[in-house]
Amino acid sequence: MKSGLQGRRLLLRPLAEDDAAALWAAVDVSREALKRRMGWVSAMTSVADSRRFIQDCGSAGRSREPESFAVVEARSRDLVGVASLQRRTVPGLAELSLWIRTDRRGRSYGLEAGRLLAEHAFRHEALQKLYARIDPANREGRKMLQRAGFRYEGCLRHEKRLNGRWVDQECWGLLRVEWRNR
Numbered sequence: 001m002k003s004g005l006q007g008r009r010l011l012l013r014p015l016a017e018d019d020a021a022a023l024w025a026a027v028d029v030s031r032e033a034l035k036r037r038m039g040w041v042s043a044m045t046s047v048a049d050s051r052r053f054i055q056d057c058g059s060a061g062r063s064r065e066p067e068s069f070a071v072v073e074a075r076s077r078d079l080v081g082v083a084s085l086q087r088r089t090v091p092g093l094a095e096l097s098l099w100i101r102t103d104r105r106g107r108s109y110g111l112e113a114g115r116l117l118a119e120h121a122f123r124h125e126a127l128q129k130l131y132a133r134i135d136p137a138n139r140e141g142r143k144m145l146q147r148a149g150f151r152y153e154g155c156l157r158h159e160k161r162l163n164g165r166w167v168d169q170e171c172w173g174l175l176r177v178e179w180r181n182r
Contacts, residue, residue, distance in 0.1 A: 019079055027050065
């Protein structure tokens with residue numbers, strides 16, 4: 001994938017250093033919502049931090065396909081979020097994660113981005129399963145995963161330490177065969 005993943009309204013392309021200012025703006029406008037679910041948000045305090053985040057994303061994927069993508073509106077070319085496929089130690093599995101800036105929510109961008117990544121993962125990377133972990137209070141995320149075909153697999157209690165407290169994580173999964181039969 002050289003240019004990215006094209007959807008009806010979105011383009012998912014590898015994050016580039018030129019995205020640092022736009023990423024900073026997206027994080028800043030969404031900071032309150034993001035910090036409830038993602039530990040790295042508090043450490044992103046400047047455009048320079050955004051640039052380092054992008055560089056870290058690039059070095060993680062150098063040996064294979066990119067893992068982190070800018071979610072970009074096709075018409076305006078505005079960065080509206082970040083999506084990733086993180087491959088873990090077990091071959092054939094990847095974790096899907098994404099967020100959309102708060103002032104662009106309610107447009108089903110998360111659903112379109114999730115479907116684009118699922119298609120890429122199952123069609124071009126031959127993965128067997130995508131999974132996602134979400135905060136049980138994240139109703140919007142749960143709805144998006146359900147609409148994308150993911151199934152609820154359970155809840156891991158006190159799975160993650162975030163902002164000084166232990167939080168639960170709901171587990172959602174989508175198998176290749178389920179994606180194929182959708």
